[in-house]
Amino acid sequence: MNKRELQRQQTRATILTAADHIYAAHGFIRPSTQMIAKEAGVAHGTVFLHFQSQEKLILAVIEHLGMALTAQIHEASEPGHSLSDILRTHLDAIEASEALYTHLILDLPQLPEEAQQTVIGIQSVIAHHMDQVIGQLKKEKKIKDLSFSFLFTTWIGLIHYYLMNRRLFAPHGSVLAFYKDQLIANFIKLLEVDCK
Amino acid sequence: MNKRELQRQQTRATILTAADHIYAAHGFIRPSTQMIAKEAGVAHGTVFLHFQSQEKLILAVIEHLGMALTAQIHEASEPGHSLSDILRTHLDAIEASEALYTHLILDLPQLPEEAQQTVIGIQSVIAHHMDQVIGQLKKEKKIKDLSFSFLFTTWIGLIHYYLMNRRLFAPHGSVLAFYKDQLIANFIKLLEVDCK
Amino acid sequence: MNKRELQRQQTRATILTAADHIYAAHGFIRPSTQMIAKEAGVAHGTVFLHFQSQEKLILAVIEHLGMALTAQIHEASEPGHSLSDILRTHLDAIEASEALYTHLILDLPQLPEEAQQTVIGIQSVIAHHMDQVIGQLKKEKKIKDLSFSFLFTTWIGLIHYYLMNRRLFAPHGSVLAFYKDQLIANFIKLLEVDCK
Amino acid sequence: MNKRELQRQQTRATILTAADHIYAAHGFIRPSTQMIAKEAGVAHGTVFLHFQSQEKLILAVIEHLGMALTAQIHEASEPGHSLSDILRTHLDAIEASEALYTHLILDLPQLPEEAQQTVIGIQSVIAHHMDQVIGQLKKEKKIKDLSFSFLFTTWIGLIHYYLMNRRLFAPHGSVLAFYKDQLIANFIKLLEVDCK
DNA sequence: GATGAATGAGCGTTCATTCAT
DNA sequence: GATGAATGAACGCTCATTCAT
Numbered sequence: 001m002n003k004r005e006l007q008r009q010q011t012r013a014t015i016l017t018a019a020d021h022i023y024a025a026h027g028f029i030r031p032s033t034q035m036i037a038k039e040a041g042v043a044h045g046t047v048f049l050h051f052q053s054q055e056k057l058i059l060a061v062i063e064h065l066g067m068a069l070t071a072q073i074h075e076a077s078e079p080g081h082s083l084s085d086i087l088r089t090h091l092d093a094i095e096a097s098e099a100l101y102t103h104l105i106l107d108l109p110q111l112p113e114e115a116q117q118t119v120i121g122i123q124s125v126i127a128h129h130m131d132q133v134i135g136q137l138k139k140e141k142k143i144k145d146l147s148f149s150f151l152f153t154t155w156i157g158l159i160h161y162y163l164m165n166r167r168l169f170a171p172h173g174s175v176l177a178f179y180k181d182q183l184i185a186n187f188i189k190l191l192e193v194d195c196k
Numbered sequence: 197m198n199k200r201e202l203q204r205q206q207t208r209a210t211i212l213t214a215a216d217h218i219y220a221a222h223g224f225i226r227p228s229t230q231m232i233a234k235e236a237g238v239a240h241g242t243v244f245l246h247f248q249s250q251e252k253l254i255l256a257v258i259e260h261l262g263m264a265l266t267a268q269i270h271e272a273s274e275p276g277h278s279l280s281d282i283l284r285t286h287l288d289a290i291e292a293s294e295a296l297y298t299h300l301i302l303d304l305p306q307l308p309e310e311a312q313q314t315v316i317g318i319q320s321v322i323a324h325h326m327d328q329v330i331g332q333l334k335k336e337k338k339i340k341d342l343s344f345s346f347l348f349t350t351w352i353g354l355i356h357y358y359l360m361n362r363r364l365f366a367p368h369g370s371v372l373a374f375y376k377d378q379l380i381a382n383f384i385k386l387l388e389v390d391c392k
Numbered sequence: 393m394n395k396r397e398l399q400r401q402q403t404r405a406t407i408l409t410a411a412d413h414i415y416a417a418h419g420f421i422r423p424s425t426q427m428i429a430k431e432a433g434v435a436h437g438t439v440f441l442h443f444q445s446q447e448k449l450i451l452a453v454i455e456h457l458g459m460a461l462t463a464q465i466h467e468a469s470e471p472g473h474s475l476s477d478i479l480r481t482h483l484d485a486i487e488a489s490e491a492l493y494t495h496l497i498l499d500l501p502q503l504p505e506e507a508q509q510t511v512i513g514i515q516s517v518i519a520h521h522m523d524q525v526i527g528q529l530k531k532e533k534k535i536k537d538l539s540f541s542f543l544f545t546t547w548i549g550l551i552h553y554y555l556m557n558r559r560l561f562a563p564h565g566s567v568l569a570f571y572k573d574q575l576i577a578n579f580i581k582l583l584e585v586d587c588k
Numbered sequence: 589m590n591k592r593e594l595q596r597q598q599t600r601a602t603i604l605t606a607a608d609h610i611y612a613a614h615g616f617i618r619p620s621t622q623m624i625a626k627e628a629g630v631a632h633g634t635v636f637l638h639f640q641s642q643e644k645l646i647l648a649v650i651e652h653l654g655m656a657l658t659a660q661i662h663e664a665s666e667p668g669h670s671l672s673d674i675l676r677t678h679l680d681a682i683e684a685s686e687a688l689y690t691h692l693i694l695d696l697p698q699l700p701e702e703a704q705q706t707v708i709g710i711q712s713v714i715a716h717h718m719d720q721v722i723g724q725l726k727k728e729k730k731i732k733d734l735s736f737s738f739l740f741t742t743w744i745g746l747i748h749y750y751l752m753n754r755r756l757f758a759p760h761g762s763v764l765a766f767y768k769d770q771l772i773a774n775f776i777k778l779l780e781v782d783c784k
Numbered sequence: 785g786a787t788g789a790a791t792g793a794g795c796g797t798t799c800a801t802t803c804a805t
Numbered sequence: 806g807a808t809g810a811a812t813g814a815a816c817g818c819t820c821a822t823t824c825a826t
Binding site: 004007008011037042043044045046049 | 785786787788789
């Protein structure tokens with residue numbers, strides 16, 4: 001890689017990071033490209049030199065987030081993990097990009113198709129890991145006999161609900177950091193076959 | 197009521213209905229007041245004759261939705277209702293305004309404070325009814341001993357998740373119409389103390 | 393005059409008075425016809441029933457002011473008046489409508505031709521009275537031999553300057569009430585042939 | 589200075605000059621930013637690229653005028669100047685921007701605070717010069733013993749009166765060009781101690 | 785490759801005026 | 806005669822995008 005190309009990649013990364021911060025703070029819809037250029041410390045036009053359009057920039061940020069999440073989940077996952085381990089891995093990954101991920105969820109219907117594909121991609125990774133363990137637990141009759149897709153949706157719905165109301169639940173920090181343990185414990189209790 | 201006042205009310209209603217349709221289709225943030233005027237078949241300025249500002253119009257639509265939902269839930273509720281009845285009442289009410297309600301949930305963080313109060317109001321109505329029955333079922337040891345707030349959040353999270361992904365789950369119709377029965381049945385099964 | 397006509401005249405007067413107050417407070421340019429209707433306690437359309445257009449209403453207010461001023465000056469003027477008496481009469485008349493008169497002066501260039509005619513009319517009345525006395529004093533060599541038009545312009549310029557800066561000179565009341573005596577005394581001293 | 593910066597400055601100057609012309613012709617209040625853009629031959633949005641808001645543009649024009657006036661007065665002033673010289677300097681300076689200065693005076697109450705500061709600044713410059721000479725003349729008993737502030741106000745009032753009625757006094761040109769000599773001569777005669 | 789000035793369509797909102805009631 | 810709902814042109818301002826430098 002020559003020096004020119006290196007410089008180019010660095011500028012691109014600078015813009016991407018700036019966009020990351022701005023979108024995490026204000027969502028994908030409201031901030032202007034001008035705002036991102038200022039945050040990145042580059043000229044307004046430079047944004048469009050590296051990203052064909054605002055839409056492409058947004059998609060790049062989202063894809064970057066998707067890659068980060070799936071990578072982190074993969075890395076943290078090991079064969080012998082319990083359900084609790086997997087759920088924790090999921091929440092740890094999201095917590096690292098909590099604000100941005102939350103805006104991705106919220107703004108999704110206003111974002112281009114490709115963004116939805118990314119979200120689907122993220123979810124299928126975690127779904128895959130969950131399915132492994134849950135399938136096994138079902139066989140062992142340790143958890144209720146409900147379709148995996150329903151259980152998965154319940155989990156995701158619960159997490160997303162907390163994220164969407166993060167300002168309410170945890171005004172000055174991370175909701176997940178606060179409620180992670182409780183969420184995992186309660187969710188598992190909900191699945192368990194419980195005979196007293 | 198004289199003819200003048202009648203016509204005024206009709207125009208107001210026309211605009212409100214138009215806004216209802218437009219916001220249901222595109223969310224609260226993107227559509228312009230111009231767009232709503234066109235849909236209503238009135239001059240652009242007329243919108244502001246009936247609603248002080250765009251914000252006030254949005255709040256009027258939201259409040260209207262809130263009243264419709266709570267009214268419907270109240271009407272359909274009866275003393276002896278089972279948990280299943282209550283959940284169905286909830287979903288029936290939302291289904292009637294599915295698209296608009298979904299956008300309310302999604303755009304909430306970008307909407308004024310008052311909108312959040314409306315959502316809280318809606319949820320406390322359904323929470324109240326659920327709490328009654330769930331409290332009783334807990335005493336009878338028929339459902340798991342988990343805090344009501346967690347169970348409620350799980351239910352709301354589940355429903356909202358389906359709503360937010362309605363285009364995916366039910367591209368050309370109502371998600372709730374499709375999944376209502378299944379959602380209720382599965383959710384109840386999840387709560388039950390299950391000893392086979 | 394029949395009852396119908398009487399009612400009509402009363403409504404017209406109500407609007408005129410309301411416009412008077414509003415224009416005195418905010419000038420002729422900024423206030424909307426809506427604002428005047430509200431102040432008058434009549435429907436917006438009623439303004440246009442009595443005054444063909446906003447411009448005509450403004451002109452009516454101005455003409456009314458002109459008539460009030462010239463009438464008051466005429467009434468207060470007597471054959472044997474000194475220069476001091478005449479200047480005082482002038483200022484007394486303006487003081488009674490200080491705010492409105494000031495806005496007339498200030499907004500004049502943005503107002504229709506007819507408004508300028510009214511101002512000219514007011515000034516020729518006071519000019520006429522001043523000319524009488526000043527002519528006599530000049531013959532008696534008691535005041536400087538300067539053209540009447542210059543002396544008159546100096547006087548008017550001085551008064552208008554104080555009026556235009558009334559917020560600066562007298563933030564919470566009438567400038568003329570405050571400075572009247574001083575202005576008259578100084579102006580006369582300026583005209584006098586002064587040999588010590 | 590590189591070409592880029594040069595062009596930017598030129599566009600800014602073009603807009604400022606256009607605003608200058610438009611405001612001189614129609615006052616500060618009525619013309620739209622659209623009108624100024626058209627006069628300048630730039631897109632409407634370009635105006636806001638160079639000036640944050642309409643208010644800022646107006647203030648820039650006014651400040652530019654203030655600097656031009658005070659600079660010209662300073663340059664033309666010399667230690668040994670007579671009262672006549674100083675008054676002429678004052679009128680020469682105003683004459684160069686007669687129309688714009690007149691609108692500044694007229695629209696002042698509707699303009700932001702900063703505009704008033706500019707006017708005060710202009711007037712204190714001329715007041716300072718006048719005070720020097722008039723103080724001396726008073727000591728020499730050559731002019732009447734009236735407070736400087738009254739004499740200054742009389743002068744400013746006189747000039748402003750001519751300016752405000754410039755369309756009447758000099759429909760197709762500069763009032764000051766026409767009446768300058770006469771105004772100065774008459775004003776001086778008014779101040780003089782006159783014993784024949 | 786980077787810049788940032790320029791564009792022009794679009795936004796929410798105001799207002800004098802009209803006219804059916 | 807009085808009403809006030811409706812109009813639509815105009816306003817100040819924002820913004821993604823282009824392109825000469």
